[in-house]
Amino acid sequence: MAKPEQRRPRRAQGELESQVLAVLRTADAPVTAAWVRERLGDDLAYTTVMTVLSRLLGKQAVSRRREGRSFVWEAAGDEAGPAALRMRKVLDRERDRRAVLARFVTALPADDEQVLRDLLDRTADERTG
Structure with missing residues (x-):
């Protein structure tokens, strides 16, 4: 057999x-x-x-x-690109983006939150300057 x-x-x-x-x-x-x-x-x-x-x-x-x-x-690009795209697709499927982003940010460890703040500040500076 x-x-x-x-x-x-x-x-x-x-x-x-x-x-x-x-x-x-x-x-x-x-x-x-x-x-x-x-x-x-x-x-x-x-x-x-x-x-x-x-x-x-x-x-x-x-x-x-x-x-x-x-x-x-x-x-195409580095390893972060596909992960960022996946995150964006998840966000795009949600009706209340503000609530999802707020929950995401409040759940971040302090170090990651600071990285995000720094990135947002830098992006804002690049757009205005």
Whole structure:
């Protein structure tokens, strides 16, 4: 009797996207989807990698350009960019943005609150000056 095939545990939501971004950040230059697939060290299908890259492109977390008959990909910006985009999307789904922001700020540790205050002050100075 044949052994039942062992299934891998499902990845957490966004985990594969994070892994793809991490791989792209190790590259010295834009790379192909096949290069990304190789570096993931997993038995992922090429189409899975392409799907993840396409989703990341839609989120503006990666950029691509045509090179020959295929595309080359690179991470767009630093690691903070995708996290900031996720935060913005959560905020955009809420009806009472003011209440959400107020709750967010009051829940911050003092150090983070000070960083936020400094950033807001700097942004205000840049807009006026």
